[in-house]
Amino acid sequence: MAREQLGVFEAEVLRATMACGTDAYGLAISRAIEAETGRTVSVGAVYTVLDRLEQKGFVSSRWGEVTPTRGGRRKRLYIISARGQAALSPRVGSTQRPAEPAGAVPVGAR
Amino acid sequence: MEKVAKPSPGLEVRRNGRRFVFRDGKMTAAGPKSGWYEPGLSASEIKYREQLVAGALGVTADAIARDLKRSTVTRLEIIASNAAARIVAESEKRSPPKGAAGLVAFFAPVKVREQLLGDLEEAYFDNVKRIGPRAAKWSYRYQVAAAAVAFLGPRILAWSGVAAVLKRFGAS
Numbered sequence: 001m002a003r004e005q006l007g008v009f010e011a012e013v014l015r016a017t018m019a020c021g022t023d024a025y026g027l028a029i030s031r032a033i034e035a036e037t038g039r040t041v042s043v044g045a046v047y048t049v050l051d052r053l054e055q056k057g058f059v060s061s062r063w064g065e066v067t068p069t070r071g072g073r074r075k076r077l078y079i080i081s082a083r084g085q086a087a088l089s090p091r092v093g094s095t096q097r098p099a100e101p102a103g104a105v106p107v108g109a110r
Numbered sequence: 111m112e113k114v115a116k117p118s119p120g121l122e123v124r125r126n127g128r129r130f131v132f133r134d135g136k137m138t139a140a141g142p143k144s145g146w147y148e149p150g151l152s153a154s155e156i157k158y159r160e161q162l163v164a165g166a167l168g169v170t171a172d173a174i175a176r177d178l179k180r181s182t183v184t185r186l187e188i189i190a191s192n193a194a195a196r197i198v199a200e201s202e203k204r205s206p207p208k209g210a211a212g213l214v215a216f217f218a219p220v221k222v223r224e225q226l227l228g229d230l231e232e233a234y235f236d237n238v239k240r241i242g243p244r245a246a247k248w249s250y251r252y253q254v255a256a257a258a259v260a261f262l263g264p265r266i267l268a269w270s271g272v273a274a275v276l277k278r279f280g281a282s
Contacts, residue, residue, distance in 0.1 A: 027229040043229045044257020047222045048264075069235050073228030 006058075006087055012037065013049045014088050017059060018080045025064060025075040026050070050078055058084030206234045207247050210254040217258050226257065 006014065016032035017024045029050070030041045053059045064075030080088075211227060218226050230253055237246035267276075 025229065026225060027233055042253055042256030042260060043226060043233070044218075044253070044260040047226055047257075048260045051219075051222065067232070069232050070228035071231045073224050073231070075228060076222075076225035 009045075010049055010053060011088060013046060014053060014058060014080060014084055017050075017078050018085070018088070022077070022079070024078045024080075029078070053084065054078075056083075057081060058087055204238070204243060206231055206250050210251045213254055213258065217261050219261070230254065230257075 012033050013029060016029045016036065019032050019036075020028045026043045026046050030043050030046045033039065033041045033046070050059060050061075054061060059078045059080055061076050061078045064077040066072055066074050211230070214227055214230070215223060230250060233253065234246050234250045237249050240246075241249070
């Protein structure tokens with residue numbers, strides 16, 4: 001079976017979901033992306049991507065608890081699935097490390 | 111000087127569907143209890159409570175007299191109602207912009223509406239502490255606009271056929 005492709009933002013959201021652990025909800029994920037990339041991310045954009053990732057089976061979700069600061073509304077907590085981790089694994093660290101130029105010799109190979 | 115009776119634990123007031131209780135010189139939101147008017151309240155107790163509420167709010171006797179001429183409601187009702195109105199106004203000043211929150215219900219799918227509104231509200235109250243209520247309101251409106259673009263954008267593209275054209279030419 002061909003591996004499903006992940007967009008750049010989808011991969012960022014997936015990575016942030018993994019980083020947030022058991023408390024991964026829209027706002028926490030958007031803040032994690034902001035902390036990692038320095039880019040402001042809207043919560044709405046995060047939810048559209050999370051919805052797409054859930055349809056693909058990369059994440060699963062459940063209702064969380066109500067807190068007073070949320071006006072009595074529940075959180076939707078997301079957790080990355082094994083399939084999501086598999087989709088992400090070749091990409092981990094790809095945004096932090098620039099790609100090596102073609103034909104470059106790794107340090108210590110000579 | 112007339113001796114006033116000792117007040118009962120708290121005076122409940124209802125305003126705009128919300129309940130408030132006046133206790134220890136402060137008006138605060140009350141729990142889900144019965145209405146504010148207590149039948150059988152003695153005249154002296156009403157007067158004592160009036161003094162407490164008026165003292166806490168800085169209401170002048172003249173203002174109360176003017177209101178009484180225009181209306182048949184009791185003094186206590188006027189003062190308590192004004193106090194509750196002030197609290198409602200204060201709390202609305204601090205709450206997220208209602209129009210923007212209403213827009214979310216218009217464009218966001220039902221399955222993400224609750225968590226999206228909750229997240230926006232949580233971010234709003236964090237921002238109130240961090241950057242103040244005015245900037246927090248603008249940040250809230252910006253987040254709602256950005257969410258509208260995120261949710262409506264793909265639907266508009268699909269509807270207009272632009273997405274199909276882009277896909278055909280390899281741009282996703």
